[in-house]
Amino acid sequence: MTTQEFQNAILKWFLVSGRDNLPWQKNISAYSVWISEIMLQQTRVNTVIPYFERFTRRFPDVRELSNASIDEVLxxxxxxxYYARARNLHRTANIVANELSGCFPSDIATLITLPGIGRSTAGAIRSIAFKKRGAILDGNVKRVLSRFAAIDGWPGHTRPLKNLWSISEELTPLRNTDSFSQAMMDLGATVCISQPKCHLCPITTGCKAFLSGTQQKYPQKKPKTSLPVKTTHFLMIYNKKLGYLLRKNKSQGIWGGLWVFPQISKMQELDLILRELGLKSIESRTLATSRHTFSHYHLDYVPILIHARELKGQTTRKTCRERWYNPNTPVSLGMPAPVVSLLEQLNN
DNA sequence: AAATCGGGGCT
DNA sequence: AGCCCAGATTT
Structure with a gap:
């Protein structure tokens, strides 16, 4: 199967079987392609759809996004x-709005300099938004090409990754590159899946895995490791008038820039926190431990609900990274899933 | 080259 | 209970 034949087969298949009704496929612009590509990093299409709709309704263009606060973006x-994506999105919006006159660059080298845009996302923006030749290599394309060329090794490792990039660059056409990029992702998402539907695939005549019956061998799986378990306590300090105390995380690290309950490793720290706040505990109750799983560890968190009152003649102090959050009058802040979950439970 | 960085929906 | 998803960045 020649490169030309591969491209023709892919493009022909796309006309009949490609997806054309996703939210980011209407009114295509560099902005909408960019937002969708960032949201879709390591995140499934069906998960992204409602987020994309809400996000672009609130931030319809790059200037609206650059003018927003990071708290509202989060x-x-x-x-x-993967909240670093949102922080990088905000940084890039400011660069594009303030230094690039609101226009996205179309060349790969410049796109890659923007925070959060790597080689594959740059290729997607260049091909789909600007309709210029740009190769991509996302999870879908990795799966298609690993099978098509029978690439050994986990695609996360350097050698297979380099091979896959080389093949993607070679196969990407000069014309119709937008349809080609979309088609390769659609093929990987709907046909060349975990249990591949090879009877629906347009490139089986050149697919090394299909021809040798080794589809299940590719792509080779990630080496598995057992996840360590970490434990923490969430202090849900509640005051009837003020609400719950939240603290803003530093921008680096886990849940960066998000607002969370104060976390402690020893119970003695609780008294210190309350004294600093000018509060006194009325009663406290330990809630059921829950597990939150990240990609690289489990977090077992113990929520401790503390009803507190203000000390007489003392106004409640707090730092600039602290604020009271009242679930009945919510404000636009970023919060990690367990915090949202606990606030919902306690408010019902 | 390896680790970091979330959350959820399938299997 | 794993597995992995329209990856990029830091160490």
């Missing part, structure tokens, strides 16, 4: 995970 990202 609020619209709450529940999507």
């Amino acid at each position: 609020h619209y990202w709450t529940g999507l995970g």
